[in-house]
Amino acid sequence: MSDLQCAKCGETKHCSQFTVRKDCSRGYEYHCKECRRKAGQQQRKKSLGNVLAARKWKDANRDYTRIKAREWQKQNPAKASSARRAYEARKLMAIPAWADLQKISEMYEIMYAWNELWPDDLVHVDHIVPLKGKYVSGLHVENNLQILRATDNMRKHNRYE
Ligand SMILES: [Zn+2]
Numbered sequence: 001m002s003d004l005q006c007a008k009c010g011e012t013k014h015c016s017q018f019t020v021r022k023d024c025s026r027g028y029e030y031h032c033k034e035c036r037r038k039a040g041q042q043q044r045k046k047s048l049g050n051v052l053a054a055r056k057w058k059d060a061n062r063d064y065t066r067i068k069a070r071e072w073q074k075q076n077p078a079k080a081s082s083a084r085r086a087y088e089a090r091k092l093m094a095i096p097a098w099a100d101l102q103k104i105s106e107m108y109e110i111m112y113a114w115n116e117l118w119p120d121d122l123v124h125v126d127h128i129v130p131l132k133g134k135y136v137s138g139l140h141v142e143n144n145l146q147i148l149r150a151t152d153n154m155r156k157h158n159r160y161e
Helices: 032-074 079-092 101-119 150-158
Strands: 004-005 012-014 123-127 143-147
Touching: 032 079, 032 101, 101 123, 101 143, 123 150, 143 150
Parallel strands: none
Antiparallel strands: 004 012, 123 143
């Protein structure tokens, strides 16, 4: 073998610039080593960028909701602590051992990501069967959670109340 053309950059290079690959008809990779290296770097950069972006919106959103929640708590201290304790207690009682906590937190991550991207079209994580229902109470488990548009969620609550 002597010179080969790279299917990516189009340059003709010596075959030593291509990785040997038996299952390719010509016996070498179609993209030259240089192109493959660049593609690998770009791939890593992209996935790192995704991780960083994910962290960024998480932090930003956490701060924003914290500030908003604190403002409301300051104005409604009694309501806030009673609501919080009731909600946490209900949620704790409603998490069975078999709940998939990873999947549950993924739902909340999706919600935060969505709301960061489309603040005009907010979504909620909703309990399909409410934790405190009139006749039955739902569990805080992944298959009792759904992501709903905020507007649909309000419609649902109006229907049940
Ligand atoms: Zn190339």
